Amino acid sequence: MKLLDLNRHGGIGANALFVQIGGVNLLIDSGLHPKHVGRAAIPDFKQIRGERVDLIVITHCHLDHIGSLPVAMREFPDAPVVMSASSRILIERMLHNSANVMKRQKAEQDIPEYPLFTHEEIDRCASRMVGLNFGLAKKVNGINPRDEIEIMLHPSGHVAGAAALEVRHKHRGIFFTGDVLFDDLRTLPGARFPTGHFDTIVTETTRGLTDRPAGQERVHEVERLIKSINDTIGRGGSFLLPVFALGRMQEILTIMHDARKFGKLVDCPIVGSGLGLDLCDYFDEIRRKTNHVQFNRAILKELKLKSLPRKLTPGKDPERNALYIVSSGMLVENTPSYTLASGLLGHHRNTIGFVGYCDPDTPGGALLESHPGDDFIFETLHVRSRIKARVEKFELSGHAEREELLEFSLQAEPRTVVLTHGDPEARGWFAQQFAERDDRIKVLDPKPGETYQV
Structure with missing residues (x-):
């Protein structure tokens, strides 16, 4: 060969x-x-x-x-x-x-x-x-x-x-x-x-x-994620989950649906946006035709998923006290998650949680390497924000x-x-x-x- x-x-x-x-x-x-x-x-x-x-x-x-x-x-x-x-x-x-x-x-x-x-x-x-x-x-x-x-x-x-x-x-x-x-x-x-x-x-x-440390197995990381969301909403904040459109969006929506069904997720608005929501229809088709996935688009209705407003003001906290599940997963410039993060990052009550790989050269990777109190620049939005929100990483890799x-x-x-x-x-x-x-x-x-x- x-x-x-x-x-x-x-x-x-x-x-x-x-x-x-x-x-x-x-x-x-x-x-x-x-x-x-x-x-x-x-x-x-x-x-x-x-x-x-x-x-x-x-x-x-x-x-x-x-x-x-x-x-x-x-x-x-x-x-x-x-x-x-x-x-x-x-x-x-x-x-x-x-x-x-x-x-x-x-x-x-x-x-x-x-x-x-x-x-x-x-x-x-x-x-x-x-x-x-x-x-x-x-x-x-x-x-x-x-x-x-x-x-x-x-x-x-x-x-x-x-x-x-x-x-x-x-x-x-x-x-x-x-x-x-x-x-x-x-x-x-x-x-x-x-x-x-x-x-x-x-x-x-x-x-x-x-090297995944003991105690950070996927099941424990899912539990930690739900707990962090509940804590954030409970103190009056919003939780941003940047996600990849293909696979991660549908997985996270299913996790939230299961958590809510069993009374583990706090009652709060869930807001979604991006290609990932459109792909939910395709996952439904895959389930019907190949039985290769376990995803039903009906969970979007059961979660009462709300749409992200088309116009977001850079650097402004929406103050909606909601869970945002939006793309891109690495906070890439000119995406909904990037704009939302520019408004959420400067407030103690909020949390930004990453559930997938972030390249070090992307805004998401740079944010994960930053520290509380640092200034973080959203260059394409011309926004500078002091890091006050919690920034967390959950080991839910697709690899x-x-x-x-x-x-x-x-x-x-x-x-x-x-x-x-x-x-x-x-x-x-x-x-x-x-x-x-x-x-x-x-x-x-x-x-x-x-x-x-x-």
């Missing part, structure tokens, strides 16, 4: 792997880097220009995995695209939203390359996208009919539709984990991976630097614990492990652990732009 990482910047970002197995060429994912704009944000397809791509495989619908897919399909017009049946339901809505965001960024930031693709292009290429049921084997041929591999998708938790990829070529097995969560969520079962030998494991490493991924890889007794989707330090932890636990395993940490024989 040959492997080439097309992510220009490494780490977590514009995820895209070009893989050659037995005469068959695969492109696995085609993401968009959240820290960059324009062409710098997409994979470096020039490195494989002139190569044939027999199949594009999408592991899940977060934008760091699909955000440049129409560009890849333009580059490789003959390549079909396969993903899980659940992801097929979601992907067009996610891409259309991305096109809208790029159009807005072009207007606001004068980015001449945006949008990288149009709504019309998404509609034109949609017929090439095919959903594949989990556990169903599919044969893929190269240019020579005798070149053949077999692929199979396995549920990887993380988010609705997320899939790991198993590839079989002759007597060799290769396993790409994609993004993984082994824990069951309220809305989604955890990963269900095959056990036994694989010659090569290509694993994500997102939480390689994160597997590092030890779980390590144990899965070790039980497979691979000859080679390839490290992906993690910061350099996170990958370093995995490399060290594999060296200590089984020094017969060859560990590769691929550099962008370099081709590896695996």
Whole structure:
């Protein structure tokens, strides 16, 4: 097998792997880097220009995995695209939203390359996208009919539709984990991976630097979150939960619904906003068609969810004494959560609670690194706020614990492990652990732009 990482910047970002197995060429994912704009944000397809791509495989619908897919399909017009049946339901809505965001960024930031693709292009290429049921084997041929591999998708938790990829070529097995969560969520079962030998494991490493302390298991973190919300509302404040639209919004809404049903959540207005609410309809469709998620849109009515006012005044506390569940999860500029935070942060009675990963270079990441009493600047809103509100982090990650991924890889007794989707330090932890636990395993940490024989 040959492997080439097309992510220009490494780490977590514009995820895209070009893989050659037995005469068959695969492109696995085609993401968009959240820290960059324009062409710098997409994979470096020039490195494989002139190569044939027999199949594009999408592991899940977060934008760091699909955000440049129409560009890849333009580059490789003959390549079909396969993903899980659940992801097929979601992907067009996610891409259309991305096109809208790029159009807005072009207007606001004068980015001449945006949008990288149009709504019309998404509609034109949609017929090439095919959903594949989990556990169903599919044969893929190269240019020579005798070149053949077999692929199979396995549920990887993380988010609705997320899939790991198993590839079989002759007597060799290769396993790409994609993004993984082994824990069951309220809305989604955890990963269900095959056990036994694989010659090569290509694993994500997102939480390689994160050691979950005893007592911070998911069930305890959910309890702590509900308690913090109740305390905040009880002292006359508002609680802001910035959430990712796909997966986290629906999970948090379900947690709040269950807590209220069993009398554990204080009676207060719940306000929602963003793409995540629209995606609730799609989760309903996934439940009906694939039975892969446990989410019913009726909970929005039962929660009496209210809409966020369209116009929020930057730096002004809404003083509504409410629970706000809005995007974006990292307080990215020019989003509802960013504007709300600018008004809530300066008052002792309020709380801002993060329930997912925050990149250190985002406003959410910067806020988590700040201290009470510091001044915090909301640059695009021209607001300076003294940090008086509580800022809390709840360990409700959508990614597997590092030890779980390590144990899965070790039980497979691979000859080679390839490290992906993690910061350099996170990958370093995995490399060290594999060296200590089984020094017969060859560990590769691929550099962008370099081709590896695996």
